[in-house]
Amino acid sequence: MEAPEKEPDPRFTLANERTFLTWLSTSLALTAGGVAMAAVSPDVFVxxxxxxxxxxxxxxxxxxxxxxxxxxxxxxxxxxxxxxxxPPALAALFGYGVAAVAVLALVLILTAR
Structure with missing residues (x-):
């Protein structure tokens, strides 16, 4: 049987909402990075x-x-x-995913030309 629900401290609810909005702003930043990468001049990266x-x-x-x-x-x-x-199950995926993109971009920058 589930525990009865009670209204949590508003500070925790607001902190949870800020975390939600941070995930959305992270999503927007990743989209911008992807669009910027697609718009890079063809002679910069393969x-x-x-x-x-x-x-x-x-x-x-x-x-x-x-x-x-x-x-x-x-x-x-x-x-x-x-x-x-x-648990924040996807935190590692996002951390390693962004790190992998950064390392690949760095290698491409250093080996260009």
């Missing part, structure tokens, strides 16, 4: 690598945006029922 980097960035963006609300809802439910907070 075209297939530019496309790959752009697709990875925009895919991470879509994933962040799609999972922001379900994460907010799970955390809010945990706050209301007194259950443990769910």
């Amino acid at each position: 075209p297939w690598m530019r496309t790959l980097l752009a697709v990875v960035l925009v895919s991470l963006s879509a994933l962040a945006a799609a999972l922001a609300y379900p994460r907010w809802r799970r955390v809010q439910r945990a706050l209301r029922t007194g259950a443990p907070l769910p």
Whole structure:
């Protein structure tokens, strides 16, 4: 049987909302990075690598945006029922994904020309 719900401290609810909005702003930044990578001049990076980097960035963006609300809802439910907070399962994926894009871009920059 689930624990009865109670209204959590407003500070926790607002912190959860700020985290939700941060995931959305991260998603927008990843989209901008992907669009910028796709718009880079063809003579800067090999075209297939530019496309790959752009697709990875925009895919991470879509994933962040799609999972922001379900994460907010799970955390809010945990706050209301007194259950443990769910782990940030996708944090590692986003961290390593963005790091991989950065390393690939750095290698391409250093080996260009």
